[in-house]
Amino acid sequence: MRASILHKNERCQPGSQNIEAVVIGCSAGGLDALRVVLGGLPIGFPATVIIVAHTAPGGDNLLPSLLAKTCRLPVSEAQERESALSGQVYVAPPDYHLLIETNRTFALSVDERVCFVRPSIDVLFQSAADAYGERLFGLILTGANCDGAQGLKSIKEAGGVTLVQDPVGAYADTMPKAAIATGAVDKVLQLNDLAGEILSRI
Amino acid sequence: MEESKIQDIEISLFLDALLQRHGYDFGNYAKASIKRRVLGLASAQCQSVAELIPRLLHEEDYLAEVISQLSVPVSAMFRDPPVFKTLRETVLPLLKTYPRINVWQAGCATGEEVFSLVIMLEEEGLLERTQIYATDINDIVLHKAEDGIFPMRNLAEYERNYKSAGGKAMFSDYYIANDEFFRIHEHLRQKIVFAHHNLVSDGVFCEVQLILCRNVLIYFNDELQKRVLNLFHKSLVRNGFLCLGTRESLRAVEAQHIFTVHNQECMIFHNQGILS
Numbered sequence: 001m002r003a004s005i006l007h008k009n010e011r012c013q014p015g016s017q018n019i020e021a022v023v024i025g026c027s028a029g030g031l032d033a034l035r036v037v038l039g040g041l042p043i044g045f046p047a048t049v050i051i052v053a054h055t056a057p058g059g060d061n062l063l064p065s066l067l068a069k070t071c072r073l074p075v076s077e078a079q080e081r082e083s084a085l086s087g088q089v090y091v092a093p094p095d096y097h098l099l100i101e102t103n104r105t106f107a108l109s110v111d112e113r114v115c116f117v118r119p120s121i122d123v124l125f126q127s128a129a130d131a132y133g134e135r136l137f138g139l140i141l142t143g144a145n146c147d148g149a150q151g152l153k154s155i156k157e158a159g160g161v162t163l164v165q166d167p168v169g170a171y172a173d174t175m176p177k178a179a180i181a182t183g184a185v186d187k188v189l190q191l192n193d194l195a196g197e198i199l200s201r202i
Numbered sequence: 203m204e205e206s207k208i209q210d211i212e213i214s215l216f217l218d219a220l221l222q223r224h225g226y227d228f229g230n231y232a233k234a235s236i237k238r239r240v241l242g243l244a245s246a247q248c249q250s251v252a253e254l255i256p257r258l259l260h261e262e263d264y265l266a267e268v269i270s271q272l273s274v275p276v277s278a279m280f281r282d283p284p285v286f287k288t289l290r291e292t293v294l295p296l297l298k299t300y301p302r303i304n305v306w307q308a309g310c311a312t313g314e315e316v317f318s319l320v321i322m323l324e325e326e327g328l329l330e331r332t333q334i335y336a337t338d339i340n341d342i343v344l345h346k347a348e349d350g351i352f353p354m355r356n357l358a359e360y361e362r363n364y365k366s367a368g369g370k371a372m373f374s375d376y377y378i379a380n381d382e383f384f385r386i387h388e389h390l391r392q393k394i395v396f397a398h399h400n401l402v403s404d405g406v407f408c409e410v411q412l413i414l415c416r417n418v419l420i421y422f423n424d425e426l427q428k429r430v431l432n433l434f435h436k437s438l439v440r441n442g443f444l445c446l447g448t449r450e451s452l453r454a455v456e457a458q459h460i461f462t463v464h465n466q467e468c469m470i471f472h473n474q475g476i477l478s
Contacts, residue, residue: 080420080449081453096449099232100234107235108449109420110276110447111276123238126238158206
Protein backbone atom coordinates (compact mmCIF):
# COMPACT_ATOMS: atom_id res chain seq x y z
CA MET A 1 0.00 0.00 0.00
CA ARG A 2 2.65 2.45 1.07
CA ALA A 3 5.03 1.54 -1.73
CA SER A 4 2.40 2.24 -4.34
CA ILE A 5 1.65 5.67 -2.92
CA LEU A 6 5.31 6.58 -2.93
CA HIS A 7 5.73 5.33 -6.46
CA LYS A 8 2.73 7.23 -7.72
CA ASN A 9 4.00 10.48 -6.26
CA GLU A 10 7.61 9.79 -7.13
CA ARG A 11 8.72 10.36 -3.57
CA CYS A 12 11.70 8.47 -2.38
CA GLN A 13 11.94 8.55 1.39
CA PRO A 14 9.67 9.18 4.33
CA GLY A 15 9.77 12.82 5.36
CA SER A 16 10.65 14.21 1.97
CA GLN A 17 6.98 14.91 1.43
CA ASN A 18 5.62 18.39 1.92
CA ILE A 19 4.70 18.34 5.62
CA GLU A 20 1.57 20.32 6.41
CA ALA A 21 1.02 19.56 10.08
CA VAL A 22 2.77 18.30 13.21
CA VAL A 23 0.58 16.62 15.81
CA ILE A 24 1.99 16.15 19.31
CA GLY A 25 0.66 14.09 22.21
CA CYS A 26 1.85 14.09 25.81
CA SER A 27 0.72 13.47 29.36
CA ALA A 28 2.65 13.42 32.65
CA GLY A 29 5.66 15.76 32.38
CA GLY A 30 4.32 17.10 29.10
CA LEU A 31 4.56 20.82 29.81
CA ASP A 32 8.34 20.83 30.15
CA ALA A 33 8.77 18.52 27.16
CA LEU A 34 6.49 20.69 25.01
CA ARG A 35 8.48 23.79 25.96
CA VAL A 36 11.67 22.16 24.71
CA VAL A 37 10.17 20.98 21.41
CA LEU A 38 8.22 24.16 20.64
CA GLY A 39 11.15 26.31 21.75
CA GLY A 40 13.12 24.82 18.87
CA LEU A 41 10.68 25.91 16.18
CA PRO A 42 11.46 29.20 14.39
CA ILE A 43 9.11 32.04 13.48
CA GLY A 44 7.52 31.25 10.14
CA PHE A 45 7.60 27.52 10.80
CA PRO A 46 5.86 26.25 7.65
CA ALA A 47 3.34 23.86 9.18
CA THR A 48 0.45 23.72 11.64
CA VAL A 49 1.24 22.38 15.12
CA ILE A 50 -1.62 20.70 16.99
CA ILE A 51 -1.24 19.46 20.57
CA VAL A 52 -3.21 17.17 22.84
CA ALA A 53 -1.91 17.27 26.41
CA HIS A 54 -3.79 15.41 29.12
CA THR A 55 -4.95 17.99 31.64
CA ALA A 56 -7.52 18.06 34.41
CA PRO A 57 -11.02 18.85 33.12
CA GLY A 58 -12.73 22.09 34.05
CA GLY A 59 -11.45 25.54 34.81
CA ASP A 60 -9.44 27.72 32.53
CA ASN A 61 -7.03 26.31 30.02
CA LEU A 62 -3.67 27.68 31.12
CA LEU A 63 -1.61 25.61 28.71
CA PRO A 64 -1.62 28.05 25.75
CA SER A 65 -0.32 30.96 27.85
CA LEU A 66 2.25 28.75 29.58
CA LEU A 67 3.55 27.51 26.24
CA ALA A 68 3.49 30.94 24.63
CA LYS A 69 6.20 32.10 27.04
CA THR A 70 8.84 29.89 25.46
CA CYS A 71 7.49 29.50 21.94
CA ARG A 72 8.08 31.92 19.08
CA LEU A 73 4.91 30.85 17.31
CA PRO A 74 1.45 32.07 18.33
CA VAL A 75 -0.21 29.55 20.66
CA SER A 76 -3.97 29.33 21.19
CA GLU A 77 -6.71 26.94 22.17
CA ALA A 78 -8.21 25.29 19.08
CA GLN A 79 -11.71 26.57 18.45
CA GLU A 80 -14.53 24.69 16.88
CA ARG A 81 -14.83 25.33 13.11
CA GLU A 82 -11.63 27.42 13.12
CA SER A 83 -9.22 26.90 10.21
CA ALA A 84 -5.88 25.36 11.17
CA LEU A 85 -3.23 27.78 9.92
CA SER A 86 0.40 27.21 9.11
CA GLY A 87 2.91 28.66 11.58
CA GLN A 88 0.46 28.49 14.49
CA VAL A 89 0.28 26.23 17.52
CA TYR A 90 -3.12 24.93 18.64
CA VAL A 91 -3.91 23.17 21.91
CA ALA A 92 -6.97 20.97 22.59
CA PRO A 93 -9.44 22.45 25.11
CA PRO A 94 -9.83 20.57 28.40
CA ASP A 95 -12.52 17.87 28.50
CA TYR A 96 -13.16 17.85 24.74
CA HIS A 97 -11.72 15.60 22.07
CA LEU A 98 -10.09 17.64 19.31
CA LEU A 99 -10.39 16.47 15.71
CA ILE A 100 -9.28 17.94 12.43
CA GLU A 101 -11.61 17.69 9.44
CA THR A 102 -10.37 17.05 5.90
CA ASN A 103 -11.06 20.73 5.09
CA ARG A 104 -8.50 21.69 7.78
CA THR A 105 -10.99 23.05 10.27
CA PHE A 106 -11.12 21.95 13.89
CA ALA A 107 -13.99 19.95 15.35
CA LEU A 108 -14.67 19.15 18.99
CA SER A 109 -16.49 16.23 20.56
CA VAL A 110 -17.62 15.12 24.00
CA ASP A 111 -17.69 11.46 23.03
CA GLU A 112 -16.64 8.95 25.65
CA ARG A 113 -13.12 9.00 26.98
CA VAL A 114 -10.56 7.04 24.98
CA CYS A 115 -7.83 5.35 27.07
CA PHE A 116 -9.58 6.94 30.09
CA VAL A 117 -8.90 10.46 28.86
CA ARG A 118 -10.52 13.36 27.04
CA PRO A 119 -8.98 14.95 25.06
CA SER A 120 -7.43 11.80 23.66
CA ILE A 121 -4.28 11.78 21.53
CA ASP A 122 -5.60 8.80 19.54
CA VAL A 123 -8.69 10.78 18.50
CA LEU A 124 -6.64 13.74 17.23
CA PHE A 125 -4.01 11.57 15.55
CA GLN A 126 -6.50 9.34 13.77
CA SER A 127 -8.47 12.28 12.39
CA ALA A 128 -5.22 14.02 11.40
CA ALA A 129 -4.03 10.87 9.59
CA ASP A 130 -7.27 10.96 7.60
CA ALA A 131 -7.02 14.67 6.88
CA TYR A 132 -3.29 15.07 6.10
CA GLY A 133 -2.26 11.56 5.02
CA GLU A 134 1.46 11.49 4.28
CA ARG A 135 1.86 15.22 4.86
CA LEU A 136 1.88 14.72 8.61
CA PHE A 137 4.32 14.36 11.49
CA GLY A 138 3.16 12.50 14.59
CA LEU A 139 5.11 12.92 17.81
CA ILE A 140 4.63 11.17 21.14
CA LEU A 141 6.32 12.65 24.22
CA THR A 142 6.45 11.71 27.88
CA GLY A 143 3.34 10.23 29.50
CA ALA A 144 2.03 7.62 31.94
CA ASN A 145 -0.73 6.26 29.74
CA CYS A 146 -1.07 4.23 26.54
CA ASP A 147 -3.00 6.92 24.67
CA GLY A 148 -1.45 7.92 21.36
CA ALA A 149 -0.03 4.54 20.36
CA GLN A 150 -2.96 3.60 18.11
CA GLY A 151 -3.04 7.10 16.69
CA LEU A 152 0.63 7.01 15.82
CA LYS A 153 0.05 3.70 14.06
CA SER A 154 -2.72 5.31 11.99
CA ILE A 155 -0.37 8.12 10.99
CA LYS A 156 2.24 5.61 9.87
CA GLU A 157 -0.35 3.62 7.91
CA ALA A 158 -1.47 6.78 6.14
CA GLY A 159 2.15 7.43 5.07
CA GLY A 160 3.05 10.07 7.67
CA VAL A 161 6.25 10.33 9.69
CA THR A 162 6.27 9.09 13.30
CA LEU A 163 8.63 10.24 16.03
CA VAL A 164 8.84 9.32 19.69
CA GLN A 165 10.75 10.80 22.60
CA ASP A 166 13.29 8.30 23.92
CA PRO A 167 11.65 6.60 26.93
CA VAL A 168 15.08 6.62 28.56
CA GLY A 169 15.23 10.15 29.89
CA ALA A 170 11.50 10.80 29.53
CA TYR A 171 9.70 12.02 32.67
CA ALA A 172 7.26 9.09 32.26
CA ASP A 173 8.12 6.28 29.88
CA THR A 174 4.78 4.43 29.49
CA MET A 175 3.49 6.47 26.60
CA PRO A 176 6.67 6.47 24.48
CA LYS A 177 7.14 2.76 25.18
CA ALA A 178 3.56 1.95 24.14
CA ALA A 179 4.07 3.93 20.94
CA ILE A 180 7.34 2.15 20.15
CA ALA A 181 5.70 -1.24 20.82
CA THR A 182 3.32 -0.70 17.88
CA GLY A 183 6.30 -1.06 15.55
CA ALA A 184 5.08 2.01 13.65
CA VAL A 185 7.78 4.46 14.77
CA ASP A 186 10.26 5.94 12.32
CA LYS A 187 12.66 7.41 14.87
CA VAL A 188 13.22 7.47 18.62
CA LEU A 189 15.09 10.57 19.76
CA GLN A 190 16.16 12.45 22.87
CA LEU A 191 13.94 15.39 23.74
CA ASN A 192 16.54 17.97 22.69
CA ASP A 193 16.89 16.45 19.22
CA LEU A 194 13.21 16.34 18.28
CA ALA A 195 12.75 19.91 17.00
CA GLY A 196 15.92 19.59 14.88
CA GLU A 197 14.65 16.36 13.36
CA ILE A 198 11.32 17.98 12.48
CA LEU A 199 13.06 20.98 10.89
CA SER A 200 15.42 18.78 8.92
CA ARG A 201 12.49 17.02 7.27
CA ILE A 202 10.41 20.08 6.46
CA MET B 203 -6.62 2.13 -2.48
CA GLU B 204 -5.83 3.13 1.10
CA GLU B 205 -7.82 1.41 3.85
CA SER B 206 -9.02 4.77 5.12
CA LYS B 207 -10.47 5.71 1.71
CA ILE B 208 -12.26 2.36 1.50
CA GLN B 209 -13.70 3.02 4.95
CA ASP B 210 -14.96 6.39 3.72
CA ILE B 211 -16.87 4.64 0.93
CA GLU B 212 -18.33 2.12 3.36
CA ILE B 213 -19.41 4.85 5.77
CA SER B 214 -21.05 6.82 3.01
CA LEU B 215 -22.97 3.69 1.90
CA PHE B 216 -23.94 2.91 5.48
CA LEU B 217 -25.27 6.43 6.10
CA ASP B 218 -27.14 6.32 2.81
CA ALA B 219 -28.78 3.05 3.87
CA LEU B 220 -29.73 4.65 7.19
CA LEU B 221 -31.36 7.54 5.35
CA GLN B 222 -33.14 5.55 2.65
CA ARG B 223 -34.28 2.70 4.86
CA HIS B 224 -35.10 4.55 8.10
CA GLY B 225 -35.22 8.26 7.22
CA TYR B 226 -32.38 9.29 9.53
CA ASP B 227 -30.08 11.79 7.84
CA PHE B 228 -26.55 11.99 9.26
CA GLY B 229 -25.22 13.53 6.05
CA ASN B 230 -24.79 16.95 7.66
CA TYR B 231 -23.02 15.71 10.77
CA ALA B 232 -19.38 16.75 11.19
CA LYS B 233 -17.45 14.14 9.24
CA ALA B 234 -14.54 13.26 11.52
CA SER B 235 -16.73 12.46 14.53
CA ILE B 236 -19.37 10.51 12.62
CA LYS B 237 -16.61 8.45 11.02
CA ARG B 238 -15.22 7.62 14.46
CA ARG B 239 -18.60 6.56 15.70
CA VAL B 240 -19.49 4.39 12.71
CA LEU B 241 -16.07 2.71 12.93
CA GLY B 242 -16.68 2.18 16.66
CA LEU B 243 -20.01 0.53 15.92
CA ALA B 244 -18.38 -1.74 13.34
CA SER B 245 -15.34 -2.69 15.39
CA ALA B 246 -17.55 -3.88 18.24
CA GLN B 247 -19.50 -6.23 15.99
CA CYS B 248 -17.71 -7.23 12.81
CA GLN B 249 -14.78 -6.82 10.44
CA SER B 250 -16.00 -3.94 8.34
CA VAL B 251 -18.63 -1.23 8.16
CA ALA B 252 -20.04 -2.83 5.01
CA GLU B 253 -21.16 -5.82 7.07
CA LEU B 254 -23.47 -3.56 9.07
CA ILE B 255 -25.48 -2.60 6.01
CA PRO B 256 -27.51 -5.84 5.57
CA ARG B 257 -28.44 -5.75 9.25
CA LEU B 258 -29.52 -2.15 8.95
CA LEU B 259 -31.67 -2.97 5.94
CA HIS B 260 -33.27 -6.19 7.16
CA GLU B 261 -33.26 -6.29 10.96
CA GLU B 262 -36.03 -4.07 12.24
CA ASP B 263 -34.71 -3.92 15.81
CA TYR B 264 -31.19 -2.95 14.82
CA LEU B 265 -32.02 0.72 14.18
CA ALA B 266 -32.35 1.71 17.85
CA GLU B 267 -28.92 0.27 18.57
CA VAL B 268 -27.37 2.14 15.64
CA ILE B 269 -28.96 5.46 16.60
CA SER B 270 -27.81 4.92 20.14
CA GLN B 271 -24.21 4.45 19.00
CA LEU B 272 -24.29 7.39 16.62
CA SER B 273 -25.62 9.95 19.12
CA VAL B 274 -23.95 11.25 22.24
CA PRO B 275 -24.83 9.67 25.54
CA VAL B 276 -22.19 11.45 27.62
CA SER B 277 -23.11 14.08 30.16
CA ALA B 278 -22.83 14.95 33.85
CA MET B 279 -25.03 16.68 36.44
CA PHE B 280 -24.25 20.40 36.62
CA ARG B 281 -21.53 19.92 34.00
CA ASP B 282 -19.63 23.25 33.87
CA PRO B 283 -20.91 24.53 37.24
CA PRO B 284 -20.30 28.22 36.38
CA VAL B 285 -22.83 27.90 33.56
CA PHE B 286 -25.52 26.57 35.87
CA LYS B 287 -24.64 29.21 38.43
CA THR B 288 -25.06 31.93 35.80
CA LEU B 289 -28.37 30.46 34.65
CA ARG B 290 -29.55 30.47 38.25
CA GLU B 291 -28.40 34.00 39.00
CA THR B 292 -29.10 35.83 35.77
CA VAL B 293 -31.61 33.86 33.72
CA LEU B 294 -34.05 32.33 36.21
CA PRO B 295 -34.85 35.75 37.80
CA LEU B 296 -36.03 36.92 34.37
CA LEU B 297 -38.04 33.74 33.81
CA LYS B 298 -39.85 34.57 37.06
CA THR B 299 -41.69 37.35 35.26
CA TYR B 300 -43.62 34.85 33.14
CA PRO B 301 -46.85 33.33 34.53
CA ARG B 302 -46.09 30.04 32.76
CA ILE B 303 -42.59 28.93 31.84
CA ASN B 304 -41.60 26.48 29.13
CA VAL B 305 -38.08 25.08 28.90
CA TRP B 306 -36.63 22.82 26.23
CA GLN B 307 -33.47 20.79 26.45
CA ALA B 308 -32.55 19.65 22.95
CA GLY B 309 -30.33 16.56 22.95
CA CYS B 310 -30.92 15.53 26.55
CA ALA B 311 -29.12 12.14 26.33
CA THR B 312 -29.50 10.32 29.67
CA GLY B 313 -30.94 13.39 31.40
CA GLU B 314 -28.17 14.57 33.72
CA GLU B 315 -28.41 18.21 32.65
CA VAL B 316 -32.19 18.42 32.54
CA PHE B 317 -32.41 17.06 36.08
CA SER B 318 -29.82 19.62 37.14
CA LEU B 319 -32.07 22.30 35.67
CA VAL B 320 -35.14 20.89 37.43
CA ILE B 321 -33.34 20.99 40.77
CA MET B 322 -32.43 24.65 40.22
CA LEU B 323 -35.97 25.54 39.19
CA GLU B 324 -37.23 23.84 42.35
CA GLU B 325 -34.81 25.80 44.54
CA GLU B 326 -35.76 29.08 42.88
CA GLY B 327 -39.46 28.38 43.43
CA LEU B 328 -40.24 28.13 39.72
CA LEU B 329 -40.79 24.46 39.20
CA GLU B 330 -44.54 24.49 39.88
CA ARG B 331 -45.23 26.74 36.93
CA THR B 332 -42.65 25.30 34.58
CA GLN B 333 -43.11 22.71 31.88
CA ILE B 334 -39.90 21.07 30.72
CA TYR B 335 -39.42 19.27 27.44
CA ALA B 336 -36.35 17.06 27.04
CA THR B 337 -35.80 15.64 23.59
CA ASP B 338 -33.35 13.36 21.82
CA ILE B 339 -33.19 11.18 18.71
CA ASN B 340 -31.98 8.26 20.76
CA ASP B 341 -34.95 6.31 22.18
CA ILE B 342 -32.73 4.11 24.32
CA VAL B 343 -31.29 7.05 26.26
CA LEU B 344 -34.71 8.72 26.46
CA HIS B 345 -36.06 5.70 28.34
CA LYS B 346 -33.06 5.80 30.65
CA ALA B 347 -33.52 9.51 31.26
CA GLU B 348 -37.20 8.98 32.05
CA ASP B 349 -36.22 6.48 34.76
CA GLY B 350 -33.91 9.05 36.36
CA ILE B 351 -31.55 6.39 37.67
CA PHE B 352 -27.81 7.11 37.81
CA PRO B 353 -24.77 5.16 39.01
CA MET B 354 -23.43 5.98 42.48
CA ARG B 355 -19.85 6.12 41.16
CA ASN B 356 -20.51 9.59 39.74
CA LEU B 357 -22.22 10.94 42.84
CA ALA B 358 -19.19 12.59 44.44
CA GLU B 359 -18.49 14.56 41.25
CA TYR B 360 -22.15 15.60 40.98
CA GLU B 361 -22.24 16.76 44.59
CA ARG B 362 -19.16 18.91 44.03
CA ASN B 363 -20.67 20.33 40.84
CA TYR B 364 -23.99 21.01 42.60
CA LYS B 365 -22.22 22.98 45.33
CA SER B 366 -20.11 25.06 42.96
CA ALA B 367 -23.17 25.71 40.81
CA GLY B 368 -24.70 27.52 43.79
CA GLY B 369 -26.86 24.69 45.17
CA LYS B 370 -28.93 25.96 48.08
CA ALA B 371 -29.72 22.70 49.84
CA MET B 372 -28.12 19.26 49.90
CA PHE B 373 -27.87 17.29 46.67
CA SER B 374 -29.03 14.28 48.69
CA ASP B 375 -32.41 16.00 49.15
CA TYR B 376 -33.24 15.11 45.56
CA TYR B 377 -32.72 11.38 45.31
CA ILE B 378 -33.04 8.02 47.00
CA ALA B 379 -30.13 5.62 46.79
CA ASN B 380 -28.98 2.07 47.26
CA ASP B 381 -25.42 0.73 47.00
CA GLU B 382 -25.12 1.07 43.27
CA PHE B 383 -27.64 3.63 42.07
CA PHE B 384 -29.46 6.77 43.02
CA ARG B 385 -32.83 7.80 41.65
CA ILE B 386 -34.16 11.34 41.28
CA HIS B 387 -37.39 11.90 43.28
CA GLU B 388 -40.61 11.29 41.41
CA HIS B 389 -42.07 14.77 41.84
CA LEU B 390 -39.03 16.14 39.98
CA ARG B 391 -39.14 13.51 37.26
CA GLN B 392 -42.83 14.21 36.66
CA LYS B 393 -42.16 17.76 35.59
CA ILE B 394 -40.30 16.63 32.49
CA VAL B 395 -41.82 15.41 29.24
CA PHE B 396 -39.27 13.22 27.48
CA ALA B 397 -39.92 13.03 23.75
CA HIS B 398 -38.35 11.93 20.50
CA HIS B 399 -37.30 14.90 18.36
CA ASN B 400 -34.78 15.02 15.54
CA LEU B 401 -33.06 18.38 15.09
CA VAL B 402 -32.15 17.36 11.54
CA SER B 403 -35.70 16.89 10.31
CA ASP B 404 -38.32 17.90 12.92
CA GLY B 405 -39.74 21.38 13.39
CA VAL B 406 -41.01 23.75 16.07
CA PHE B 407 -43.24 22.01 18.62
CA CYS B 408 -43.69 24.61 21.34
CA GLU B 409 -42.90 28.17 22.41
CA VAL B 410 -40.31 28.33 25.16
CA GLN B 411 -38.46 30.87 27.29
CA LEU B 412 -35.23 28.87 27.59
CA ILE B 413 -33.46 26.34 25.39
CA LEU B 414 -30.53 24.33 26.66
CA CYS B 415 -28.56 22.68 23.88
CA ARG B 416 -25.02 22.07 24.98
CA ASN B 417 -22.40 20.21 22.97
CA VAL B 418 -24.87 19.08 20.33
CA LEU B 419 -24.17 21.60 17.56
CA ILE B 420 -20.46 20.73 17.65
CA TYR B 421 -21.44 17.51 15.86
CA PHE B 422 -23.20 19.34 13.02
CA ASN B 423 -21.74 20.93 9.91
CA ASP B 424 -22.36 24.63 9.18
CA GLU B 425 -25.51 24.03 7.16
CA LEU B 426 -27.17 21.88 9.82
CA GLN B 427 -26.02 24.20 12.58
CA LYS B 428 -27.75 27.08 10.79
CA ARG B 429 -30.94 25.09 10.40
CA VAL B 430 -31.01 24.24 14.09
CA LEU B 431 -30.25 27.79 15.22
CA ASN B 432 -33.14 28.98 13.09
CA LEU B 433 -35.36 26.34 14.66
CA PHE B 434 -34.34 27.57 18.11
CA HIS B 435 -34.97 31.15 17.04
CA LYS B 436 -38.53 30.27 16.02
CA SER B 437 -39.15 28.23 19.16
CA LEU B 438 -38.03 30.94 21.59
CA VAL B 439 -40.15 33.87 22.74
CA ARG B 440 -38.70 37.30 22.05
CA ASN B 441 -35.74 37.79 24.42
CA GLY B 442 -35.88 34.11 25.33
CA PHE B 443 -32.58 32.45 26.25
CA LEU B 444 -30.39 29.97 24.41
CA CYS B 445 -27.60 28.21 26.28
CA LEU B 446 -24.93 26.41 24.24
CA GLY B 447 -21.77 24.49 25.21
CA THR B 448 -18.88 26.59 26.50
CA ARG B 449 -16.55 25.68 23.62
CA GLU B 450 -19.09 26.01 20.81
CA SER B 451 -18.34 28.47 18.07
CA LEU B 452 -19.59 31.94 18.80
CA ARG B 453 -18.89 33.23 15.30
CA ALA B 454 -21.49 31.03 13.64
CA VAL B 455 -24.09 32.10 16.18
CA GLU B 456 -23.38 35.79 15.74
CA ALA B 457 -23.46 35.34 11.99
CA GLN B 458 -27.11 34.51 12.36
CA HIS B 459 -27.96 38.02 13.62
CA ILE B 460 -30.81 36.43 15.51
CA PHE B 461 -29.09 36.00 18.84
CA THR B 462 -27.27 38.55 20.98
CA VAL B 463 -24.84 37.74 23.76
CA HIS B 464 -26.19 37.55 27.31
CA ASN B 465 -23.09 35.92 28.80
CA GLN B 466 -20.22 35.03 26.53
CA GLU B 467 -18.21 32.87 28.93
CA CYS B 468 -21.24 30.70 29.60
CA MET B 469 -22.46 30.88 25.98
CA ILE B 470 -25.91 32.19 26.90
CA PHE B 471 -27.73 34.22 24.24
CA HIS B 472 -30.87 36.34 23.86
CA ASN B 473 -33.28 35.60 21.08
CA GLN B 474 -33.99 38.63 18.90
CA GLY B 475 -37.55 39.23 17.73
CA ILE B 476 -36.71 39.76 14.08
CA LEU B 477 -37.46 36.79 11.86
CA SER B 478 -34.68 36.10 9.41
